[in-house]
Amino acid sequence: MDRREENGLVYVAIGVVHVGVTAWTWRDIRRRPAAGIRGSEGLWRFLSAVNTLGSGAYWLVGRRWERTPGG
Secondary structure (H helix, E strand, C coil), X not given: CCHHHHHHHHHHHHHHHHHHHHHHHHHHHHHCCXXXXXXXXXXXXXXXXXXXXXXXXXXXXXXXXXXCCCC
């Protein structure tokens, strides 16, 4: 296997991870009420589709985490 084939496999793996993380993010956006999201759903969908860091930003900043009593 030459260098180009190895690079191709790495790009495919990164693409598969990106699609999976984006699907997981979109599923959460779809199921979460609008009050549970900071900003617009469309903005977070766009940011997560463009770049995997957009999904990370959604999970860290865009999603309002529910607090449980005593927890």
